[in-house]
Amino acid sequence: MELKDLQKAWSQFSASQAGKKELDEEQIRTMLDRRTKNLIERIDRNIRVGFVVIFLIILVLVLNDFILSPWLVEGIDHQLRIPGWLLVLDVGINVLIVSLFLLFVISYFRVRRNCSGTCDLRHTLLKTIRVLNFYRQLFALVLVIFLLASGTGFLVGLFQGIHLNGMLPVNLPVVIAVGMVSLLIITGGLFFAFRWIFRRLYGNYLDQLKQTLRELDELE
């Protein structure tokens, strides 16, 4: 069979299909009104909601570190003074968390702004892949914040414990090691659980997009 025969057959077929399914303006409007959000739009909404939630978590962490905790400690023991190195570490961790968050938000909105539906295929593919990757990284960001905040919280708590309850210094290295290893195990477990869920939900789709991009890059 020649390709010219195919062109002829296709033109008859497509004309026949278009004739059978022709919609008027009202039907087109109804279709537009009834449409639900697609996957990328839903992910975009989830990422924005995620930003708000993370912002609130950071706000609570900062308020806890600089207002609530000092006020509570003051109420328990007037003599208790948090050492300078721990304060510097706490402030540094908070600055790091806020910077990571801002960097993430700015990068995301730059990707979103980068390209509309009228971009060429390569840019549309790149944008879709990046949005999906941001969604995955959002969970990693939450875990990093959890790890950093819990780590400093653990150290501050430990210091208060030593001061208030007179914990034996001989146990200190073991307590720190056990605490840190437990934190790493919890965070690592959550990280792999999130990764597994993400792959189950969007792994094939992401692979398919990457495969298409590779095909596009093959000869360029």
Added chain:
Amino acid sequence: MEKEFLEIIRQNQGIIHKVCSIYCDSEEDRNDLFQEILAQLWKSFPSFRKESKFTTWMYRVALNTAITTFKKSKRQPAGSRLTVESFQIADEVYDPATEENIRLLQQAVARLSGIEKSIILLFLESKSYEEIAEITGITQNYVRVKMNRIKKKLVKLMNPAEE
């Protein structure tokens, strides 16, 4: 703007139907993709700057949407849901040879990749290499090389006895 959009889409809706026919093998998927393309066109319409023809812009948005849309995983392998109705053409142009060609073409196209489908669709629509390059945003050289490969692949798929 909405009135203008609806009117222009009504006139050119054949493009969306063609893209859906090439990319989907069931009526349900075709309807979903039709709706999705329509929504993307409406969303992108304000950015249409009339630098290119409306149909070129419409093909671009429709093909980008068809290639990047998330498809729910199916139990059946690709192509297995092609039905008799998929290949039927209107009575007035009915010709058994044409219908057989269409059946073979759709079965072969179902085995092409997303990019290959877009290039073959534009070829079947008698678009020049220049237009295909403009719509897909890839270079003319790439289109030429890819087109030759697709032609060979299609001929092989449609004439397995010749192998």
